[in-house]
Amino acid sequence: MYCIDASSVMFLVRSHCYLIQKPEKGILEMAKEVSHGGENNTSIKSPPEPSPLRKAKFFQANMRILVTGGAGFIGSHLVDRLMENEKNEVIVVDNYFTGSKDNLKHWIGHPRFELIRHDVTEPLLVEVDQIYHLACPASPIFYKYNPVKTIKTNVIGTLNMLGLAKRVGARILLTSTSEVYGDPLVHPQDESYWGNVNPIGVRSCYDEGKRVAETLMFDYHRQHGIEIRIARIFNTYGPRMNIDDGRVVNNFIAQAIRDEPLTVQLPGTQTRSFCYVSDMVDGLIRLMEGENTGPINIGNPGEFTMTELAETVKEMINPKVEVITVENTPDDPRQRKPDITKAKELLGWEPKIKLRDGIPLMEDDFRKRLEIRRKK
Numbered sequence: 001m002y003c004i005d006a007s008s009v010m011f012l013v014r015s016h017c018y019l020i021q022k023p024e025k026g027i028l029e030m031a032k033e034v035s036h037g038g039e040n041n042t043s044i045k046s047p048p049e050p051s052p053l054r055k056a057k058f059f060q061a062n063m064r065i066l067v068t069g070g071a072g073f074i075g076s077h078l079v080d081r082l083m084e085n086e087k088n089e090v091i092v093v094d095n096y097f098t099g100s101k102d103n104l105k106h107w108i109g110h111p112r113f114e115l116i117r118h119d120v121t122e123p124l125l126v127e128v129d130q131i132y133h134l135a136c137p138a139s140p141i142f143y144k145y146n147p148v149k150t151i152k153t154n155v156i157g158t159l160n161m162l163g164l165a166k167r168v169g170a171r172i173l174l175t176s177t178s179e180v181y182g183d184p185l186v187h188p189q190d191e192s193y194w195g196n197v198n199p200i201g202v203r204s205c206y207d208e209g210k211r212v213a214e215t216l217m218f219d220y221h222r223q224h225g226i227e228i229r230i231a232r233i234f235n236t237y238g239p240r241m242n243i244d245d246g247r248v249v250n251n252f253i254a255q256a257i258r259d260e261p262l263t264v265q266l267p268g269t270q271t272r273s274f275c276y277v278s279d280m281v282d283g284l285i286r287l288m289e290g291e292n293t294g295p296i297n298i299g300n301p302g303e304f305t306m307t308e309l310a311e312t313v314k315e316m317i318n319p320k321v322e323v324i325t326v327e328n329t330p331d332d333p334r335q336r337k338p339d340i341t342k343a344k345e346l347l348g349w350e351p352k353i354k355l356r357d358g359i360p361l362m363e364d365d366f367r368k369r370l371e372i373r374r375k376k
């Protein structure tokens with residue numbers, strides 16, 4: 001290395017010669033700033049300016065919102081709520097892997113609604129103000145079906161949506177998951193817990209995929225000033241869930257309606273907390289509209305063992321069915337319960353619908369779709 005003058009440094013690397021302007025701050029100083037990122041990061045840029053198009057009168061009065069995965073369970077309920085506001089235009093992109101046009105058929109043809117068949121692993125350019133990024137299969141049966149595609153959806157899909165947010169200056173919300181806590185060693189789980197995740201297990205495409213997606217969100221926020229929001233969603237249930245996708249509430253309800261035994265995975269003492277979908281949608285909208293990046297847990301802290309859940313479904317829907325035990329799947333977390341202190345304090349949010357009030361609403365929907373009437 002040869003020094004030319006005080007402000008320039010010349011490096012000789014093999015046969016190449018690079019002339020580099022000496023930075024105003026020392027390299028070490030800059031590295032320190034970066035490594036102290038997180039909460040005290042001084043290098044967060046302000047969000048990019050929206051495009052001139054969005055400064056036009058129409059766009060100031062109206063909000064154009066993209067919902068990826070909007071044909072799915074939570075996404076379609078979110079779309080319903082967003083469409084209630086006449087100032088919102090909603091664009092859904094979905095590849096229909098686990099979602100269905102049926103969930104949105106009541107909006108097709110509406111002047112404020114657009115539905116696009118699109119896979120988020122491919123780039124997308126649309127002029128929007130907000131992006132709710134939900135696209136990703138949520139049920140283990142589906143996300144394990146093609147794990148490479150699942151991780152691509154989480155990583156490349158999120159990169160594409162962040163690229164879009166950067167380009168058009170949109171605020172972006174990621175629906176992350178309680179699975180980022182893995183098989184948790186702290187209980188209940190608050191957002192400061194870093195998790196206990198198997199990086200090479202059969203669920204890792206989902207858990208680790210969402211963890212990388214969260215990392216990307218924060219890196220885009222720190223590096224490019226993108227406005228981000230991260231929701232860590234705990235088990236959610238309600239009408240429009242896929243009937244046979246293996247998630248526990250739908251499983252039990254469908255089995256009870258069909259007069260089949262309720263299959264509890266061993267040991268049956270593992271716990272989950274269940275949030276009704278209208279509460280979830282309310283939490284997501286509050287997070288998007290608020291000033292906090294998150295991550296914020298959104299879920300119902302009411303905790304049930306799988307055996308308790310099966311007994312409740314049996315009692316409410318079909319007292320004649322048996323409850324039996326079956327083998328469990330690898331890496332099934334033993335307990336899950338959100339600490340929602342942050343959601344309460346920062347979003348003024350807490351769930352309103354109790355499990356015993358939500359189950360009959362889901363039963364009605366499943367009976368309609370299965371065409372099985374209640375017995376008299």
Ligand SMILES: NC(=O)c1ccc[n+]([C@@H]2O[C@H](COP(=O)([O-])OP(=O)(O)OC[C@H]3O[C@@H](n4cnc5c(N)ncnc54)[C@H](O)[C@@H]3O)[C@@H](O)[C@H]2O)c1
Nearest residue numbers: 069071072073074095096097098099119120135136138236
């Ligand atoms: N439901 C829950 O209990 C729960 C819990 C934690 C996190 N989440 C998260 O919430 C989001 C929605 O979950 P859900 O329960 O509605 O699941 P869902 O499977 O019903 O919906 C996901 C939607 O994304 C679409 N999709 C999947 N891959 C895609 C791709 N590559 N390109 C475009 N669209 C794609 C599907 O077709 C579907 O419409 C997911 O991100 C999930 O990880 C859900």
